[in-house]
Amino acid sequence: MALRPVQVNIKAVDPSAVGGFWAEALGWSLHEPGVTAYVGPGGDFAWPHPDFLGIDFVPVPEPKSAAKNRVHLDLATTSAAHQAELVARLEALGATRAQVGQSDDVPWTVLADPEGNEFCVLEPREVHRDTGPVATVLVDCVDPRAMARFWGEAVDWTLHEVTDEHAVLRSAAGVGPYLEFLRTPGAKTVPDRVHLDLLPYPGDDKEAEVDRLRALGATDLDLGQGDVPWTVLADPEGHEFCVLALS
Template sequence: MALRPVQVNIKALDHSAVGRFWAEALGWSDYSPGVTTYVGPAGGPVWPDPVVVGIDVVPVPGPKTATKNRLHLDLATNSPAHQAELVARLRSLGATPADVGQGDDVPWTVLADPEGNEFCVLEPREVYRDTGPIAAVVVDCEDPRAMARFWGEATDWTVREVTEDQAVLRSARGGGPYLEFLRTPGGKTVPDRVHLDLLPYPGDDKAAEVARLRALGATDLDIGQGDVPWTCLADPEGHEFCVLALP
């Protein structure tokens, strides 16, 4: 048994506008099958997508606080010209420069989407040549080794690298983004506006998967969700995530 990451969940005051931004940013399409806006590859909605990790933008009543999200997206580029063009295009779409303490000498560019969610536009890196537009889903953490143990057991993604400062996972099928945990000073203090959603495989039992996650160290999370078909949990460092019900 294992779960697969299927989408990044982003909370927004205006889910339609934020969904349109991310669709334009990634060269994908936005779909509104219900009360949320799903962003995935062009050509019609396929969910769950067999390769990419999509984005689901969910309406909430309150704005983002000034606290940096502990989960963000890194966008891939294939040349210095592509990086400069992408940054300019994103700013024309409503992205704004963001200061998360990166300094002036880093080769990537830090931006925020129209509601303040931070993300990075990376300089060209060979490791991300086949990821598609999202190079990595990046999570700030205190202990990358502990995160590798939990997420390596929680999902069907393979642990590619573990050091004191970083843990890297990716789908064993190849393609799509990496999942990276970076050692960052300070612990989690407020709920994030961005989190991962996981899905069981057909034939697997969602309740059994949730019980397995609890045994690995996940804890139940009450964010006011009420009676819903998904289960809200937190990993051992408090990062929120949801286990969705099979469609």
């Protein structure tokens, strides 16, 4: 049995507008099959994508709080010129500069999307040459080693590196973004605005997978979701995630 990350889920007051921003930012397409807005590569709606994590924007009434998101996206660039051009283009689309405690001399640029979700435009890094536009899904945490133990068992991605400061996973096929857990001061204080959605493989039993996650240390979470086909859980540090049902 195994679970695969299939999308990043972002809560939004206006899914169409913020989804449109991210579609332009990544050079992907915006699809609105129902109440959510989905951004993914290619012109046709393909879900789940075999190589990339799409982004699903889910409507909520509450705007983002002033607290920094504990999960954010890092965007890849290929050169210093590309980084500068991308930052300028994103600002023209509605992104704003964000201060999350970084020093003035870091080589990446911290921005926020039109609803205030922070993200980084990274300087060119060889490790990200084949990730596509999203280099990393980065998760703030207290204990990267503990996160590596849980997530390394929770999903079928390969653990590439683990230290006291960070843990890094990626699809076993070596495609798409990395998932990084970065040691960060401060504990989680507000519900996650951004989280991962996981999906069983065809033929696997969703409830058996959920039970397996509970045995690994996940806990059930009631966000007022009611009777829905997905299961909302939290990892050992309280980061929310969902296990989706096979359609």
